[in-house]
Structures are given as structure tokens and as C-alpha cells.
Amino acid sequence: MPAVSVVLLTITTGAGVFSASAQPSTAGSVITITHVRVIDGTGQPPLEDQDVTIAGSRIRSVRPAAADKPAGQIVDSSGKTLLPGLINAHGHLALVDGTGNSAGYYTEPHVIAELRQYERYGVLTMLSLGLNRDLVYQVRAQQRAGTLDGTTVFSADRGIGVPGGAPALPHQPDQLYQPRTPQEAREAVDAAADRHAEFVKVWVDDAHGTLPKMSPDVYRAVIDEAHKRRIQVAAHVYALADAKQLVADGVDVLAHSVRDSQVDAQLLDAMKRRGTYYLPTLTVDASFFDFADHPELLHTPFFQHAVSADTLAYFSSAAYRSKVADDPSTAQHRHDFAQAAMNLKLAYDAGVKVGFGTDSGAMPSRVPGFAEHRELQLMVDAGLTPLQAISCATRTNAALLGISAHTGTIIPGKQADLLLVDGNPAISISDTEKIVAIWHAGKSVTPVTTSR
Numbered sequence: 084m085p086a087v088s089v090v091l092l093t094i095t096t097g098a099g100v101f102s103a104s105a106q107p108s109t110a111g112s113v114i115t116i117t118h119v120r121v122i123d124g125t126g127q128p129p130l131e132d133q134d135v136t137i138a139g140s141r142i143r144s145v146r147p148a149a150a151d152k153p154a155g156q157i158v159d160s161s162g163k164t165l166l167p168g169l170i171n172a173h174g175h176l177a178l179v180d181g182t183g184n185s186a187g188y189y190t191e192p193h194v195i196a197e198l199r200q201y202e203r204y205g206v207l208t209m210l211s212l213g214l215n216r217d218l219v220y221q222v223r224a225q226q227r228a229g230t231l232d233g234t235t236v237f238s239a240d241r242g243i244g245v246p247g248g249a250p251a252l253p254h255q256p257d258q259l260y261q262p263r264t265p266q267e268a269r270e271a272v273d274a275a276a277d278r279h280a281e282f283v284k285v286w287v288d289d290a291h292g293t294l295p296k297m298s299p300d301v302y303r304a305v306i307d308e309a310h311k312r313r314i315q316v317a318a319h320v321y322a323l324a325d326a327k328q329l330v331a332d333g334v335d336v337l338a339h340s341v342r343d344s345q346v347d348a349q350l351l352d353a354m355k356r357r358g359t360y361y362l363p364t365l366t367v368d369a370s371f372f373d374f375a376d377h378p379e380l381l382h383t384p385f386f387q388h389a390v391s392a393d394t395l396a397y398f399s400s401a402a403y404r405s406k407v408a409d410d411p412s413t414a415q416h417r418h419d420f421a422q423a424a425m426n427l428k429l430a431y432d433a434g435v436k437v438g439f440g441t442d443s444g445a446m447p448s449r450v451p452g453f454a455e456h457r458e459l460q461l462m463v464d465a466g467l468t469p470l471q472a473i474s475c476a477t478r479t480n481a482a483l484l485g486i487s488a489h490t491g492t493i494i495p496g497k498q499a500d501l502l503l504v505d506g507n508p509a510i511s512i513s514d515t516e517k518i519v520a521i522w523h524a525g526k527s528v529t530p531v532t533t534s535r
Contacts, residue, residue: 113138113155114522116501118148122166122509124477124492126470129509135165137499140525144495163519164507166473167493168207168500169455170480173317173338173362173440176211176219176236178252182397182447186253189216197444197451198222198233200389203531204452205502205515207523208235210484212317212338212440213242213284214250214258220278232528237484239282239317240275243268243305248294249286249319252445265304272305276312281484283309284338286319287329291415299328306333317362326350336360336483338440339367340423351433360483362440363427365461368420370448373457374398375407380457385516388531389453398448424465431467438483439476452531456516469512499525 114137121130123145136143136153143153177193178184201209211219219238225231244250246261260271275283285305289296302318309316310333317336318329322343329337330353340363341350354361366373373380380386381399390398397403407413431437439462443454455476462472481491490500501522506514521528 112525113143113153114158114525115152115155116158116160116165116503117152119160119503120164120507120509121145121493122164122470122473123494124167124474126474126478128470129164129507133165135493135501137501137522137525140498142493142495142497142499142501145493158503158520160503160519162505164504164509164514165493166502166504166508166515167477167491168502168521168523169205169476169515170439170484170491171201171206171209171441171443171455171476172336172360172438172480172483173212173364173442174201174206174209174451175214175442175444178214178254178444179447181391182394184253184446186255186258189214189218189255189258191218191222194219194222195231195233198236200452201234201455202232202521202523202528204389204455205518205521205530206234206452206455207500207502207521208237208480208484208486208490210237210239210282210440211444212239212282213286214252214254215240215242216255216258217278232523232526235523237281239284240278240280241271242284242286243271243297243301244286245295245297248296249288249290251290251294262301265300268301268304269308272308272312272314276309276314280314282315282317282336284317284319285334287325288319288321296325299332302329302334303332323347323350327353330354330357330359333357334359336362336438338362339364339442341426342368342419342422345422346426346429351430351435354430354435355433358436360436360438360479361427361430362438363423363430363462363465364440364442364458365420365423365427365465366441366443366449366454366458368416368423369457369461370442370446370454371410371416372407372413374448375404378404383516384533385456385531386450386453389450394447424461427462428466431471436479436483437475438480439472456513459512459515463512469509472512473508473515 116135121133132148177189180188243260262268315335317338441454443449443451478491481487503520505517508514518530
């Protein structure tokens with residue numbers, strides 16, 4: 084993988100220079116979160132009754148609660164839990180307009196609105212994994228200059244698809260490359276690298292034999308050229324055979340679960356040997372039926388504040404539930420979800436680097452911010468402990484993005500990217516939805532309200 088070095092609050096990567104998006108609190112400001120339970124993101128048991136002090140944009144200290152407190156603001160958090168801000172390594176921006184996808188929706192106001200929505204839900208870093216227009220770099224530049232809020236965005240540029248094939252989503256000509264030859268693929272990678280993309284994405288999926296699939300010669304050229312330019316490659320994948328070949332050819336991230344069959348020792352051993360990351364994205368398949376199966380999800384303010392009234396009405400309707408029930412593809416989606424959940428547990432137990440992604444923003448039923456908390460719940464349902472799932476979404480993803488010296492765990496010296504919730508997510512993972520406060524680079528962010 085490309086080398087990554089981190090210096091203070093500025094990260095220098097093979098793709099350029101990155102700084103935190105949220106402006107820090109007033110210089111010298113001190114906030115102490117007292118008597119709080121700390122889930123530090125490492126997977127270790129929570130630290131009970133702690134004082135966590137933020138100085139400016141950084142975590143100054145984490146220590147057992149004491150009578151003596153630093154000067155500054157005191158936030159009494161008895162009965163509450165502090166965890167690192169969530170990191171989504173597979174999301175999308177400005178592709179969904181209400182209850183449908185729109186080729187014309189990728190505009191600066193919509194991109195910024197979705198970045199702010201992610202942030203309000205405690206998702207403080209996200210990788211927009213393809214289908215980006217070049218304006219994403221203007222937005223990123225504003226964040227790095229400290230003039231724009233919202234979740235800190237990383238970009239996989241336009242992404243590299245297949246003529247007449249995946250991704251089968253409406254898009255503008257400047258949102259996707261569709262090379263026909265390895266040379267065209269290399270040129271696409273070079274163009275993305277020249278824009279300082281952090282990742283390159285390829286789509287390797289034939290949609291159950293209904294679409295043309297990217298040839299190995301093309302994606303090998305992408306991987307080779309990207310690595311020459313010191314950029315990582317993430318692959319949309321579905322089938323075990325494709326996953327094996329991609330890993331053998333050096334892909335850095337499998338951006339979805341293997342879903343056509345059970346992962347085997349050959350793939351798991353290869354991924355461990357090469358350090359390949361695995362993003363289960365359970366919400367992808369669940370999103371086709373989850374709201375029909377679990378209408379109670381729609382009745383919470385946590386969901387309702389993430390969508391428009393029209394979108395809420397659509398997913399709440401009897402017509403929508405009937406559509407899901409009558410759709411012949413629903414059975415396939417249920418199978419894929421069950422296989423993905425099984426393979427997640429197998430991959431994690433085998434020691435593969437399991438990260439965290441949702442594909443939120445790609446379809447109306449994958450709702451930015453909400454989907455990330457739902458993904459944590461589905462990962463726990465699949466057999467991970469809550470602490471393991473949280474670690475995937477914080478420490479592991481920080482390593483995947485090359486920012487682990489900067490964020491992803493609650494350790495003194497790191498950026499204060501913090502999520503304060505009621506309850507104890509180490510026991511009940513759904514408590515991550517009970518957001519009380521958010522700090523992004525030490526700056527207080529108004530969280531989504533949980534009241535109606």
C-alpha cells in the first residue's frame with residue numbers, strides 16, 4: 084500500500100496534503116468531559132468513570148475521574164459513553180434526489196448538505212467511493228483551509244466502470260470513467276492521481292450475468308498504475324472468484340462482501356498475507372427489504388430527521404411494502420445478505436482486516452448518517468461484539484485511510500473527534516443512536532435531535 088505519514092493535524096499522503104475539516108475551538112480553550120465511560124476504539128473493554136480533556140482541537144488527557152479539574156468548560160457525563168467519531172470507508176455523495184437517483188443532483192449545495200448530515204450523525208470522516216464530479220476537490224480544499232464544516236471527506240474520484248455495465252446508476256459524463264482498454268484505464272488513473280484522489284475504485288460485477296463485467300486486463304492495469312502513483316485501489320465485488328483474482332492482483336480493499344458463496348481459506352489467507360481490507364457493507368443488501376421487514380426503524384426521530392417527508396411517506400406506505408414482497412429479486416437480496424453476514428464473521432475470526440462501510444448515499448434506502456448506525460447493529464447481529472464493530476468503524480478504518488496517527492481512537496495527542504452518547508454501546512450497540520454531543524477536531528457540532 085502507499086506510504087502515509089502524519090504530522091500533527093496535517094496529513095501528507097501520496098495523494099497530497101490533508102487537514103481536518105472542522106475548525107478547532109478557540110485557541111487555548113479547554114473542555115473536560117467528566118465521569119464518562121470511554122470506548123477508545125481499540126477493541127479493549129470500556130474505561131469507566133474517566134475524565135477526558137480536550138484542549139483546542141486535541142485530546143489532552145484521558146484519566147480516572149478526579150476531584151481536581153482543569154480550568155475551562157466542564158461537561159458532566161455520568162452514565163454516558165464517549166467513543167471515537169465514526170469513519171465510513173464506503174459512502175457516496177449527492178446521487179439521490181428524494182426517492183430516486185438523479186444524474187443532475189451532484190451539485191455543491193447537495194454535496195455540502197450531505198457532508199453536514201453525516202457529521203450531525205457522528206460520522207466524522209467519510210470516503211466518497213466513486214461517482215464524484217470534480218467539484219468534490221473544491222469542497223475538500225475549503226475543508227482543508229478550515230472554511231467549511233461537515234464530515235471530513237476523502238475522494239475516490241470518478242471511479243472506473245465498464246461501458247454498458249456497472250455501475251448502473253444515472254451519472255454525468257464527468258462522474259465516471261468507462262475505459263475499453265488497459266491503456267485507457269491507465270490514463271483514467273493518471274487523471275485521478277493528478278487531481279490528488281486518495282483512492283481509485285473499480286467496479287467488478289456483472290449483476291448476476293445481466294451486465295458486461297470488467298476484464299482482468301483492465302483492472303490489473305488500474306491496480307498497477309494506481310500503485311505507481313501511490314494510490315490505493317478499492318474494488319466493488321460480489322463473487323468469490325473475482326475477489327480471489329483481485330486480491331491476487333494486488334487490490335487494497337474489497338469494498339463489499341463476497342455474497343455468491345462462502346469465503347474459503349484460500350481467499351482469507353491471501354487477504355491476511357497481503358493486508359487486504361474487507362468492507363462488509365451489510366446495509367447494501369439489507370436496504371432492499373429492511374424498512375419493509377422492520378417498519379419500526381421508520382418511526383424514530385433518528386431516522387425521520389435524516390430524510391424528507393416525501394421519502395418517509397414512501398418507505399412507510401403499504402405500496403412500498405407490497406413492492407418489496409412482490410419483487411422477485413427480494414429473495415436474492417435476502418440470500419445475499421445472509422451470505423454477507425456469514426462471510427463477515429468468517430473473515431473477522433480469520434484475522435482479516437475488517438473495516439466499515441455502508442454504500443450510504445448510493446440509493447434512497449441507504450440514508451447518510453442513519454445507515455452507519457444501522458450497519459453497526461447488523462454487524463453485531465452477524466456475530467461481532469459491539470466493541471469489535473465499533474473498532475472496525477474507528478481504528479481499522481483510520482488505518483485504511485492512512486490517518487490512524489491522527490484520529491480513530493481516543494488517545495492523548497490525537498484529534499478530538501468524539502461522539503458522546505447516552506447508555507453503553509458496549510452492551511447495547513443501538514445506544515450509538517442516542518447522541519448527546521459531538522466534537523469534530525475539538526469543535527462542538529450540533530447533533531441530530533432524537534426528539535420529535
